[in-house]
Amino acid sequence: MNIVDIPTDSADEQSVGDARLVLGSLVEPGSRRLHELVAAYGPVEALDRLAAGHESGPLAEAAALRLHGRAPAEFAARLRERADRLGVRVVTPESGEWPSRLAELRHISVDGPNPVDRDTYPPQCLWLRGPHRLDDAVERSVSMVGARANTLYGQYAATELGYGLADRGWTVVSGGAYGIDAIAHRAALSAGGLTVAVLACGVDRPYPLSNTALFDQIAEEGLLISEWPPGTAPFKLRFLVRNRVIAALSRGTLLVEAAARSGARQTLRRARQLRRAAMAVPGPITSQASVGCHEELRREPHEPVRLIATVEQVLEEVGGIGELAPVPRGASRPTDALEPVEQQLVDAVPRRGGAYAEQIAADAGVSLRAALAVLPSLALRGHLREHGGGYARPLPARHKP
Amino acid sequence: MNIVDIPTDSADEQSVGDARLVLGSLVEPGSRRLHELVAAYGPVEALDRLAAGHESGPLAEAAALRLHGRAPAEFAARLRERADRLGVRVVTPESGEWPSRLAELRHISVDGPNPVDRDTYPPQCLWLRGPHRLDDAVERSVSMVGARANTLYGQYAATELGYGLADRGWTVVSGGAYGIDAIAHRAALSAGGLTVAVLACGVDRPYPLSNTALFDQIAEEGLLISEWPPGTAPFKLRFLVRNRVIAALSRGTLLVEAAARSGARQTLRRARQLRRAAMAVPGPITSQASVGCHEELRREPHEPVRLIATVEQVLEEVGGIGELAPVPRGASRPTDALEPVEQQLVDAVPRRGGAYAEQIAADAGVSLRAALAVLPSLALRGHLREHGGGYARPLPARHKP
Numbered sequence: 001m002n003i004v005d006i007p008t009d010s011a012d013e014q015s016v017g018d019a020r021l022v023l024g025s026l027v028e029p030g031s032r033r034l035h036e037l038v039a040a041y042g043p044v045e046a047l048d049r050l051a052a053g054h055e056s057g058p059l060a061e062a063a064a065l066r067l068h069g070r071a072p073a074e075f076a077a078r079l080r081e082r083a084d085r086l087g088v089r090v091v092t093p094e095s096g097e098w099p100s101r102l103a104e105l106r107h108i109s110v111d112g113p114n115p116v117d118r119d120t121y122p123p124q125c126l127w128l129r130g131p132h133r134l135d136d137a138v139e140r141s142v143s144m145v146g147a148r149a150n151t152l153y154g155q156y157a158a159t160e161l162g163y164g165l166a167d168r169g170w171t172v173v174s175g176g177a178y179g180i181d182a183i184a185h186r187a188a189l190s191a192g193g194l195t196v197a198v199l200a201c202g203v204d205r206p207y208p209l210s211n212t213a214l215f216d217q218i219a220e221e222g223l224l225i226s227e228w229p230p231g232t233a234p235f236k237l238r239f240l241v242r243n244r245v246i247a248a249l250s251r252g253t254l255l256v257e258a259a260a261r262s263g264a265r266q267t268l269r270r271a272r273q274l275r276r277a278a279m280a281v282p283g284p285i286t287s288q289a290s291v292g293c294h295e296e297l298r299r300e301p302h303e304p305v306r307l308i309a310t311v312e313q314v315l316e317e318v319g320g321i322g323e324l325a326p327v328p329r330g331a332s333r334p335t336d337a338l339e340p341v342e343q344q345l346v347d348a349v350p351r352r353g354g355a356y357a358e359q360i361a362a363d364a365g366v367s368l369r370a371a372l373a374v375l376p377s378l379a380l381r382g383h384l385r386e387h388g389g390g391y392a393r394p395l396p397a398r399h400k401p
Numbered sequence: 402m403n404i405v406d407i408p409t410d411s412a413d414e415q416s417v418g419d420a421r422l423v424l425g426s427l428v429e430p431g432s433r434r435l436h437e438l439v440a441a442y443g444p445v446e447a448l449d450r451l452a453a454g455h456e457s458g459p460l461a462e463a464a465a466l467r468l469h470g471r472a473p474a475e476f477a478a479r480l481r482e483r484a485d486r487l488g489v490r491v492v493t494p495e496s497g498e499w500p501s502r503l504a505e506l507r508h509i510s511v512d513g514p515n516p517v518d519r520d521t522y523p524p525q526c527l528w529l530r531g532p533h534r535l536d537d538a539v540e541r542s543v544s545m546v547g548a549r550a551n552t553l554y555g556q557y558a559a560t561e562l563g564y565g566l567a568d569r570g571w572t573v574v575s576g577g578a579y580g581i582d583a584i585a586h587r588a589a590l591s592a593g594g595l596t597v598a599v600l601a602c603g604v605d606r607p608y609p610l611s612n613t614a615l616f617d618q619i620a621e622e623g624l625l626i627s628e629w630p631p632g633t634a635p636f637k638l639r640f641l642v643r644n645r646v647i648a649a650l651s652r653g654t655l656l657v658e659a660a661a662r663s664g665a666r667q668t669l670r671r672a673r674q675l676r677r678a679a680m681a682v683p684g685p686i687t688s689q690a691s692v693g694c695h696e697e698l699r700r701e702p703h704e705p706v707r708l709i710a711t712v713e714q715v716l717e718e719v720g721g722i723g724e725l726a727p728v729p730r731g732a733s734r735p736t737d738a739l740e741p742v743e744q745q746l747v748d749a750v751p752r753r754g755g756a757y758a759e760q761i762a763a764d765a766g767v768s769l770r771a772a773l774a775v776l777p778s779l780a781l782r783g784h785l786r787e788h789g790g791g792y793a794r795p796l797p798a799r800h801k802p
């Protein structure tokens with residue numbers, strides 16, 4: 001599917017793809033200015049203008065600093081050569097497997113001095129490791145994010161929900177971080193399901209190092225993806241920039257455990273801004289690691305965040321018809337079928353000995369006529385028994401020997 | 402304050418009061434039919450019509466069965482005599498200490514075959530034990546309800562919140578039941594605060610028996626109240642009928658812990674129907690005792706139930722201006738004050754050795770001009786240090802010996 005603003009034909013495909021990946025390397029992702037430049041000129045001409053010095057301003061200067069006088073074509077060739085050597089693929093908006101949901105990032109940008117909030121535009125390209133088509137992998141997916149410093153409770157919740165989603169054929173998207181992210185990835189893999197890790201650094205050097213074995217497994221069985229070219233280091237702000245892609249790839253984002261200041265709350269915000277399902281798992285009010293979840297669940301009705309306690313409830317938010325969650329109910333009880341007047345009469349029968357209908361009616365606060373109409377039926381159904389012209393409670397059932 | 406539909410003058414006061422307490426004893430509380438009768442004729446004439454057989458239908462028949470041929474005045478005298486002997490007071494809508502909030506119960510009645518839903522009208526009278534005026538006691542009050550089968554977590558939450566509310570001068574209203582109710586009452590008493598137990602039986606024989614010591618303490622330091630006259634037994638449906646009074650007396654109802662089928666959820670429903678604050682405490686998704694709370698918190702935005710994790714958040718719902726809850730925040734960090742471009746530059750400085758401004762700018766993705774404008778200030782503020790013509794990370798602070 002072609003979702004770029006400027007039409008391209010297949011002859012241009014290689015040059016457009018090259019321009020995209022060079023642009024994605026010269027400029028920090030999400031840039032509003034770059035997005036506007038590409039929307040106005042198309043990727044090839046936008047890159048030419050930057051490289052030829054026809055643009056001015058901070059973006060052009062920063063890009064020139066990284067291009068360092070090299071020709072764009074040479075820069076592209078070196079990026080592709082390095083990626084090939086590392087077994088890394090690159091996809092662009094013009095590629096067949098580009099997820100169309102990413103285009104919606106164009107609509108969430110808010111004006112403001114903070115580039116993290118202002119620069120929320122779609123990626124120019126994504127670098128990938130793994131044996132799946134990206135569009136297929138995320139078609140039915142849920143993002144699960146949360147604290148790096150998780151508790152045992154968070155570990156349980158992330159495992160249960162991540163496993164359950166993968167077990168039902170849903171892909172788990174997360175950020176590959178220590179804590180809840182890693183637990184969600186692992187749970188999906190344990191279920192034999194698909195998981196996608198969206199990194200804030202090159203896919204050849206996934207961060208953090210302690211998750212290396214996990215990243216290797218994801219690269220073999222799932223997908224490791226990044227907006228940054230191979231070799232890029234994870235800077236602090238890049239995690240926040242990256243979060244918009246975690247939110248945009250999936251049908252909804254689930255916050256599993258988060259302290260008050262957790263960065264994962266920003267991913268949930270992006271999901272809300274994209275009008276995707278925004279969900280959070282509650283926890284004990286005694287746990288600092290759930291304070292962020294509770295704050296999200298306390299939002300006003302116009303910014304709804306849905307409380308999630310079961311996998312079925314996640315599917316109710318993100319799934320189609322036929323995947324609705326059943327409302328939890330306790331076990332049914334023998335008296336459930338009683339009408340209120342029947343219940344009132346049964347209650348009014350003394351626990352010891354019996355009583356006449358008139359007394360039972362008076363205690364129950366119903367008319368004698370109503371009592372006489374109902375008491376025989378209650379006896380017939382075993383809720384009471386006849387007793388010396390009146391009624392008594394049924395005898396207790398004998399315990400089986 | 403006089404909130405009855407029919408005006409009375411002080412000469413009638415005694416007879417109106419007598420009529421109220423007889424009506425409250427002849428007919429199960431909440432009755433819509435009785436409410437309409439009293440609204441049409443006033444309490445005295447309504448009672449006369451019932452006693453004289455001028456009314457027909459199930460209500461009249463049930464009332465006649467309880468009156469058992471006695472004159473209403475005699476019936477009233479015996480009720481008052483018994484109450485006096487037991488140290489029980491009675492208040493009616495015409496009494497000075499009647500809480501005006503109870504009148505709002507007239508507006509929540511819904512049509513339906515189930516008397517528990519149909520008969521939600523205000524009490525005719527309330528029987529009391531305790532040294533406080535009822536209207537004063539509930540003016541600043543919160544109802545706390547929940548499961549009889551609480552967990553340790555529920556015990557913690559109910560204690561913390563009940564104590565905190567009482568400690569801030571708020572009265573805790575509950576139902577005197579085993580579990581969360583009793584814990585909330587005890588927590589309020591521990592704080593030296595006021596608590597009101599609304600019973601579904603006579604205040605002379607509070608149920609359950611295992612809470613007898615608690616009821617004794619409440620009767621001495623708080624208030625035990627009931628719509629039912631002394632001597633009345635607690636029938637199952639009476640708990641549900643009673644719940645509307647728990648919800649109506651206070652400014653809001655807080656569900657602390659509740660399984661899926663907990664009757665306490667009905668009290669929260671009444672609070673919503675009365676447009677009072679409806680609140681619930683979340684818990685671990687692993688706990689069956691929190692399933693009912695989570696279901697309430699999952700309601701659609703048009704029936705909002707607010708998640709509560711702290712006493713301050715309760716006060717935000719029920720309190721006036723100046724009692725707003727602060728938004729929880731983690732501890733602030735030294736880098737908090739950095740602008741995004743500053744943070745990006747700091748991140749781009751290598752952890753070992755140093756780098757020139759041009760390299761730092763390229764890695765950060767900012768223009769050299771911006772880097773040169775900002776780097777000296779970062780060094781000045783100690784976020785970086787100058788190093789061989791470029792910049793390096795600050796040296797680690799020495800540990801104090």
